[in-house]
Amino acid sequence: MIDRTEAEEHLRVIRSLMEKATVYRAVSAPGALVSGSCAVVLATAGLMGAPIGFLPGWLGVLAVTGVANLFLLWRDAQRRGEVFVSAGMRVALRAMLPGLIGGGLVSFVPSPAGEALIATLWVLFAGISFLAASHFAPKAICWLGRVHFGAAALLLAHGTFVSHWWAGMNQVTLAHGIMGATFGLFHLGYAACTWPRRGEP
Amino acid sequence: MIDFSKLDKTIHEKARLSIMTLLATRPAWAFQDLKAELAMSDGNLITHLRVLHEAGLVAVTKEVLDRPQTSYSLTAKGKTAFQEYLAVLEQIVRATQG
Numbered sequence A: 001m002i003d004r005t006e007a008e009e010h011l012r013v014i015r016s017l018m019e020k021a022t023v024y025r026a027v028s029a030p031g032a033l034v035s036g037s038c039a040v041v042l043a044t045a046g047l048m049g050a051p052i053g054f055l056p057g058w059l060g061v062l063a064v065t066g067v068a069n070l071f072l073l074w075r076d077a078q079r080r081g082e083v084f085v086s087a088g089m090r091v092a093l094r095a096m097l098p099g100l101i102g103g104g105l106v107s108f109v110p111s112p113a114g115e116a117l118i119a120t121l122w123v124l125f126a127g128i129s130f131l132a133a134s135h136f137a138p139k140a141i142c143w144l145g146r147v148h149f150g151a152a153a154l155l156l157a158h159g160t161f162v163s164h165w166w167a168g169m170n171q172v173t174l175a176h177g178i179m180g181a182t183f184g185l186f187h188l189g190y191a192a193c194t195w196p197r198r199g200e201p
Numbered sequence B: 001m002i003d004f005s006k007l008d009k010t011i012h013e014k015a016r017l018s019i020m021t022l023l024a025t026r027p028a029w030a031f032q033d034l035k036a037e038l039a040m041s042d043g044n045l046i047t048h049l050r051v052l053h054e055a056g057l058v059a060v061t062k063e064v065l066d067r068p069q070t071s072y073s074l075t076a077k078g079k080t081a082f083q084e085y086l087a088v089l090e091q092i093v094r095a096t097q098g
Helices: A004-021 A029-047 A054-080 A087-107 A115-132 A139-162 A171-194 B014-023 B031-038 B042-054 B076-095
Strands: B058-064 B068-074
Touching: A004 B014, A004 B031, A004 B076, A029 A054, A029 A171, A054 A087, A054 A115, A054 A171, A087 A115, A115 A139, A115 A171, A139 A171, B014 B031, B014 B042, B014 B058, B014 B068, B014 B076, B031 B042, B031 B068, B042 B058, B068 B076
Parallel strands: none
Antiparallel strands: B058 B068
């Protein structure tokens, strides 16, 4: 026989685990590895002076990483026997869409401060998107949002009040550097921290 | 009157209750996903899964996709047992309220 306290404790365990099981991981570790690697490769090429346009280059990275991430999420859903467009994915998309649209819109606004400001705003909106999913995302995604947001805030403050958007520097090279050092490295860090460990029974 | 006989002793152990709860949320769980979610050691998790499997509450599927993978799911008996277990817990809480 069990008493009320024990019954309540068991119900609490059940509830908390069921809530945890509904957590939706919008970015898988392999997806983050693809995103981070593409970003670091493009940023390195840009920093070394390769003739790659800032906008076409990074929209290319976005397309490759978007397709790769969707494929990996689909494969993961198949493996778990779930539908691809699950309730979790719909909630995640609804939460993240405003930040993603915001990032898309600033890409095409003529910027007096050049590409470095656009890159900084992309990082800011990426952070906002990840943070918007924090109520139902694993902790690692919240951290991904925090580091993007924090880095963008620091860059905005430095560019506005200290360096005047690094006046005199090549804006395209600088923007490539910002994207590689933030978006690229943060995604690689996320992949390293969340990579599934081996060891089947 | 609360029917305590429906309080399945196999499920009542906390680790096994946690496993049953997760298995009730999806059609199937890979071993690695269960392990990550419950933060249990391989040996501990395997032991509890074996007890649940031997009691007929959990089904095991072994397949080779890009690498060997073992998945676990609730059997029909497991689903019923879990629902009955939940119902008994709720009855206990309700009966002692006030």
